Amino acid sequence: MTDIATIPIGTQGTEPAAKQERSFLSSLGRSAKGLTGLFLIMLVVACALFARQIVPYDHAQQVIEWRYAPTAWQAGGSTRNLLGGDNMGRDIFSRTIMGAQISVQVALIVVSIALVIGSVLGALAGYFGGWIDTLIMRAVDFQLAFPFLLLALIFMAVLGPGFATLVMALSFALWINFARIVRSETMRIRKLDYVDAAITMGVSQLRIIATHVLPNVLPAVLVMATLDIALVIISEASLSFLGLGVQPPTASWGVMIAEGRDFLYDQPWIVIAPGIAVLISSVGINLFGDFLRDYFDPRLERM
Numbered sequence: 001m002t003d004i005a006t007i008p009i010g011t012q013g014t015e016p017a018a019k020q021e022r023s024f025l026s027s028l029g030r031s032a033k034g035l036t037g038l039f040l041i042m043l044v045v046a047c048a049l050f051a052r053q054i055v056p057y058d059h060a061q062q063v064i065e066w067r068y069a070p071t072a073w074q075a076g077g078s079t080r081n082l083l084g085g086d087n088m089g090r091d092i093f094s095r096t097i098m099g100a101q102i103s104v105q106v107a108l109i110v111v112s113i114a115l116v117i118g119s120v121l122g123a124l125a126g127y128f129g130g131w132i133d134t135l136i137m138r139a140v141d142f143q144l145a146f147p148f149l150l151l152a153l154i155f156m157a158v159l160g161p162g163f164a165t166l167v168m169a170l171s172f173a174l175w176i177n178f179a180r181i182v183r184s185e186t187m188r189i190r191k192l193d194y195v196d197a198a199i200t201m202g203v204s205q206l207r208i209i210a211t212h213v214l215p216n217v218l219p220a221v222l223v224m225a226t227l228d229i230a231l232v233i234i235s236e237a238s239l240s241f242l243g244l245g246v247q248p249p250t251a252s253w254g255v256m257i258a259e260g261r262d263f264l265y266d267q268p269w270i271v272i273a274p275g276i277a278v279l280i281s282s283v284g285i286n287l288f289g290d291f292l293r294d295y296f297d298p299r300l301e302r303m
Contacts (some may be wrong), residue, residue, distance in 0.1 A: 027295050034291030040284025044277075045211060047097050048104035055094035056080075059251040062089040069267050084269045086260060098251035103281065106167060107244075108231040111225050113171040118178025123209050125179070126186025137183070140176045148173050149235060156244045162289045166245045170232055181224055186216040219296040226289035230282045237278050255277050 027035045047054060066085030070077040077084065083092040125136040143151060155169035189195060189212070198208050239245035240254025248255055253274035260270030 026293065028291065031291050031294075032296075033287040034294060037284045037287030037291060040280050041288055044100055044281050044284065045104060047100040051097050051101050055091075055097050057094045059095045059098040060090065060249045063093075066091065066266050068263075073183050074269075078221055083273045084267070086256070086270045087263055087267070088259075090225075092256075092273050093269060095251040095255070095256055096277050096278060099253040099256060099274060099277060102163075102246055102250065102252045103233045103236055103278075106163075106170070107229045108206050109176060110170040110232045111168070111228050114174035114228070115225050117171070118175035119182045119214060119217070121175070121303070122128075122179035122182030123186050123213050126183035127190055127205070127209055128214060132204070133183070134252050136179065140179055143173070143176050148231070149238060152239060153242075153244065156239065161244045161247055163246055163250075166236065166239060169239075170235055174228060174232070175220045175227060178221060181220050182217050185220050186213050189213050189216055203215045219292075223289060223292045223296060226285060226292055228269065230285035230289070233281050233285070237274075 028038070063085075066081055066089040067087060069081045069085035071084040072079045072082050074084075081091050081093065082195035083096065086092055086095070121136050125133040146154070151173040152169040155167055155172055159165045159168070186209075195208060195212055198212060199205075236245055237252070237257065240252045241258045242254075243258070245254055246252040248259070254273040257271050260267070260274075264271055
């Protein structure tokens with residue numbers, strides 16, 4: 001008889017991987033919001049990956065003639081500075097593209113750290129219960145007493161601004177989202193027949209968690225991770241705007257908005273470009289996240 005612990009995850013009563021892939025691509029092809037979200041995400045990721053090949057100038061280069069230069073489609077504008085110049089004579093287009101690198105890096109690092117920590121702690125809490133569940137969930141309840149952004153602000157106010165501190169602060173504030181959803185899914189999976197069969201056959205509990213529980217909560221975790229990437233991008237821009245995130249002269253959308261807010265009425269393009277970049281990123285990620293949610297749980301699409 002085949003040891004249930006050696007059966008590839010997802011084969012218990014589910015479709016083969018190739019059929020699941022075809023089903024996913026077919027659903028994506030029929031979803032306007034899924035395709036739109038994926039296109040916007042790919043646009044931002046492409047800008048982040050090939051930023052140095054795309055930008056015409058160094059993001060920190062200052063040219064006195066470029067100060068307050070209008071956009072290319074305004075009177076007096078030039079294609080030399082497609083999105084105009086800022087108050088320090090830097091090319092806004094170059095800084096906006098380079099800002100995508102920072103936002104994507106922060107988002108991916110933060111969500112990856114929070115996903116790993118939250119998923120492991122949530123799985124332990126949901127599977128073992130008892131004092132382990134009580135200890136972990138009380139820590140979650142404590143963090144839930146503070147708004148997400150306020151918790152990150154407190155963390156950064158203590159440790160000081162900077163890229164590394166920003167990543168730690170957002171990861172610390174975000175892991176509870178994954179812990180809660182993984183705990184809930186683990187408690188449901190823990191009662192399924194194949195898990196009981198694995199326990200009866202003497203499979204170790206940690207192996208059951210690693211090979212049966214965590215892979216089967218992956219769909220819910222992926223949806224949460226996708227939506228949280230948008231949250232991190234907005235939070236990074238907010239903290240950088242307040243001077244607690246990425247520090248100048250590094251190009252960051254939040255820093256650009258902060259530097260241009262005093263010139264909003266006379267030279268609005270200084271703020272509009274990074275603002276639209278944040279908007280495109282957030283809308284794209286949320287649209288694709290909604291598609292993933294509808295795909296993995298079609299019942300939610302009707303709600």
